[in-house]
Amino acid sequence: xxxxxxxxxxxxxxxxxxxxxxxxxxxxxxxxxxxxxxxxxxxxxxxxxxxxxxxxxxxxxxxxxxxxxxxxxxxxxxxxxxxxxxxxxxxxxxxxxxxxxxxxxxxxxxxxxxxxxxxxxxxxxxxxxxxxxxxxxxxxxxxxxxxxxxxxxxxxxxxxxxxxxxxxxxxxxxxxxxxxxxxxxxxxxxxxxxxxxxxxxxxxxxxxxxxxxxxxxxxxxxxxxxxxxxxxxxxxxxxxxxxxxxxxxxxxxxxxxxxxxxxxxxxxxxxxxxxxxxxxxxxxxxxxxxxxxxxxxxxxxxxxxxxxxxxxxxxxxxxxxxxxxxxxxxx
Numbered sequence: 001x002x003x004x005x006x007x008x009x010x011x012x013x014x015x016x017x018x019x020x021x022x023x024x025x026x027x028x029x030x031x032x033x034x035x036x037x038x039x040x041x042x043x044x045x046x047x048x049x050x051x052x053x054x055x056x057x058x059x060x061x062x063x064x065x066x067x068x069x070x071x072x073x074x075x076x077x078x079x080x081x082x083x084x085x086x087x088x089x090x091x092x093x094x095x096x097x098x099x100x101x102x103x104x105x106x107x108x109x110x111x112x113x114x115x116x117x118x119x120x121x122x123x124x125x126x127x128x129x130x131x132x133x134x135x136x137x138x139x140x141x142x143x144x145x146x147x148x149x150x151x152x153x154x155x156x157x158x159x160x161x162x163x164x165x166x167x168x169x170x171x172x173x174x175x176x177x178x179x180x181x182x183x184x185x186x187x188x189x190x191x192x193x194x195x196x197x198x199x200x201x202x203x204x205x206x207x208x209x210x211x212x213x214x215x216x217x218x219x220x221x222x223x224x225x226x227x228x229x230x231x232x233x234x235x236x237x238x239x240x241x242x243x244x245x246x247x248x249x250x251x252x253x254x255x256x257x258x259x260x261x262x263x264x265x266x267x268x269x270x271x272x273x274x275x276x277x278x279x280x281x282x283x284x285x286x287x288x289x290x291x292x293x294x295x296x297x298x299x300x301x302x303x304x305x306x307x308x309x310x311x312x313x314x315x316x317x318x319x320x321x322x323x324x325x326x327x328x329x330x331x
Contacts, residue, residue: 001025001028001040001054001055002040002041002042002043002044002050002051002052003038003050003052003055004018004038004039004041004048004049004051005036005037005038005048005049005050006039006048007035008032008036008037011030014037014039014048015039018041018045021045023042023043024040024041025039025041025042025055027057027058028040028056028057029055031053031056038053040055062111062112063112064112065105065109065112065113066081068108069101069105070104071098071101075097075098075101078095079105080092080093080094084165084166085113086146086148086157086164087146087157088115088116088117088146088147089116089117089119089120089144089146089159090116090119091119091120091121091122091135091159092105092109092119092121092138093121093122094121099121102121102138103139105119106119106121106140107138107139109139110139110140116140117140118139118140118141118142118143118146119138119139120136120159121138122134122135122136123135123136129212130162130163130215131212131254132160132161132212135160144159144160144161145157145159146158146159150166150172150194151169151172151173151176151198152198153194153197153198153201153222153226154226155193155194155197155218156192156221156222157192158214158218161214162191162192162212162214162218163215164191164192167314168194168313168314171313171314171324172194172195172198175195175276176198176199176201176202179249180202181202182203182204183202183203184203184204184205184206184207184248185199185206185207185247185249185251186206186207186209186245186249186250186251186268187207187208187209187251187253188209188238188250188251188253188261188264188265189251189253189254190210190215190219190233190251191212191215191219191253192218192219193208193218193231195251195253196208196219196231197222197223197228197231199249200226200228200231201228203230204230205230205232206228206231207234207245207247208234209235209238209241210233210235211235211236211238216235219231220233238261238264239261239264241264241268242263242267243267243268245268246269247268247269247273248269248270248273248274249269249273249274249275249276250269250273250274250275250276251276252275252276252277254278255316255323256280258277258279259290262277262293262297263300263301266297266298266329267301269329271330271331272328272329273328274308274326274328274329276324276326277290277294277324277325277327278313278322278323278324278325279325280316280321280322281320281321281323283319283320286310286312287310287323287325290325291307291325294327298329301331303329303331304329305327305328306327306328306330307326308326308328309325309326310323310324
C-alpha cells in the first residue's frame with residue numbers, strides 16, 4: 001500500500017497536513033519503523049518521501065451499546081437510548097420486556113464504554129425518606145461506591161445508599177454563576193453535596209442539611225476531598241433547623257415535596273434573599289400552581305415575593321418536567 005514516510009518528530013504535523021489534503025487513507029493504523037512513521041495515503045503526495053508498506057486495518061469502535069447488544073429483533077426498539085453515568089457506574093432503566101436480557105445489555109455497555117466498570121438496572125422508583133431506589137446488578141464489578149466528577153469538583157458516593165442525579169450538573173452550575181462572594185447559603189436537602197461543595201467555592205458559608213446519615217457521611221468526606229471547610233454538614237430533619245439560619249440564598253432541591261417546605265425556606269432566608277425552588281409539573285401547566293403556593297405561603301407571613309426566573313430543567317417522565325423557579329423574598 002502506498003505510504004508517506006516521515007521522521008517521528010514531524011509525524012503529528014504531517015498527519016494533519018495529509019488530512020487537510022484529503023489523502024490520508026481511512027481505516028488503517030500508521031506504522032512505526034525505528035525513527036520514522038509511515039502513513040497510508042490514497043495517492044502520491046508531492047514533497048514527501050513515498051514508500052510501500054502493509055498496514056493493519058483499524059476496527060471501528062461502536063458509538064452506542066445498541067450497535068453490539070444481542071436481543072431479539074422485535075425488542076430492539078425498546079432499548080433505552082440513554083442511561084445515567086455516575087463516576088464509573090452506569091444505571092439504566094429497562095422496560096419489563098428487556099429484563100431477561102439485562103446481562104447482555106450490561107456487558108454491551110461495558111464493551112462500548114471502557115471507563116464504565118459496573119452496570120445496574122433501576123429496580124424501583126426513588127422512594128422513602130432517604131430518596132433511594134433498588135438497583136439490580138447487570139454486569140461488571142459488584143460495587144455501588146464510586147467517585148463522580150462534575151463542574152470541577154469530586155463527589156464520593158454510594159449510588160445504592162444516597163440520592164444523586166448527574167443530570168442536574170448544568171443546573172448546579174447555573175446557580176453557582178449567580179452566587180456572589182461572601183454569601184451565606186442554606187442547602188436544605190444537600191445529599192452528598194453536589195450543590196453545597198460547588199457553591200462553597202464562592203460562598204462564605206454553606207449550611208448543608210440532610211436526613212440521610214449516609215449522605216452526611218459522604219458529605220463529610222467530600223468536604224475534605226474538595227478542601228471546602230466552609231461547608232457545615234447538618235444531619236437531621238430540615239424542619240428542626242428552621243429559624244436557626246439566616247441565609248442569603250436557599251436551595252430547595254426536593255422537587256417531589258418542595259412545596260411542603262416553603263414555610264421553612266422563607267423563615268430561613270434574609271429579606272431580599274433568593275430561594276431556588278424545584279418541582280415536577282405536567283407540560284400543560286409548568287409553573288402556575290407552584291407560583292400560587294409560593295405566593296400563598298408568603299402571604300401567611302406577610303412577606304412579598306418577586307419572581308426572578310422560571311425554567312424547565314429536564315424531562316422527568318412523558319410530558320412531565322423537572323422545573324426551577326427562582327424568587328426573592330421581601331420581609
